[in-house]
């Protein structure tokens with residue numbers, strides 16, 4: 784039975800976290816990257832995490848952070864998992880004693896099977912859109928046909944997902960999980976409960992179709 788997991792990233796407010804959970808999200812992402820409009824401090828993130836119900840995965844997003852910065856956030860929050868969205872090496876990512884996802888910014892010509900070998904220690908690869916202007920959170924989708932069928936690791940599809948395109952994305956790519964930030968916002972860092980609910984409904988419908996059931 785297929786159940787596509789969903790991570791809502793760029794959480795800055797408790798009410799948005801609770802809306803995501805109420806709609807059925809499996810994971811919440813907290814951006815520890817100061818230049819991002821969705822950046823939170825460890826103290827802000829922990830205030831939200833401490834108020835969450837159990838069985839929700841809390842993911843910390845970092846971009847080329849120092850080892851000390853990552854350690855300090857881990858020590859002062861309830862993170863379950865790390866997401867590295869910059870140019871981090873596999874050795875760097877694997878040193879923190881928490882499972883990690885490595886974000887790969889996809890563009891034509893990139894060998895994703897090689898990326899999978901390079902990051903063999905990752906729990907999953909997160910595929911996001913390559914952009915010269917930003918390291919992530921671009922709101923732009925990439926050409927999903929660039930993903931080779933022979934990839935083995937759980938894939939988290941990201942990049943420009945929204946309530947309008949998520950069903951097509953889920954059905955075409957059939958990833959382990961979907962990751963969305965800008966596509967469920969009313970403004971950067973502020974989520975829309977309505978957009979989250981529609982996004983989740985689309986994922987449920989896509990799963991039901993794949994499982995041969997009506998919703």
Ligand SMILES: O=C(O)c1ccccc1N[C@@H]1O[C@H](COP(=O)(O)O)[C@@H](O)[C@H]1O
Pocket residue numbers: 792793812814816819820821844846868909911918919920921922923941942943944962963964965966
């Ligand atoms: O959200 C950000 O501001 C951000 C900054 C730096 C790196 C990654 C960032 N976000 C992640 O990018 C992908 C795609 O986001 P979007 O749905 O296209 O807005 C996702 O994993 C975000 O968590």
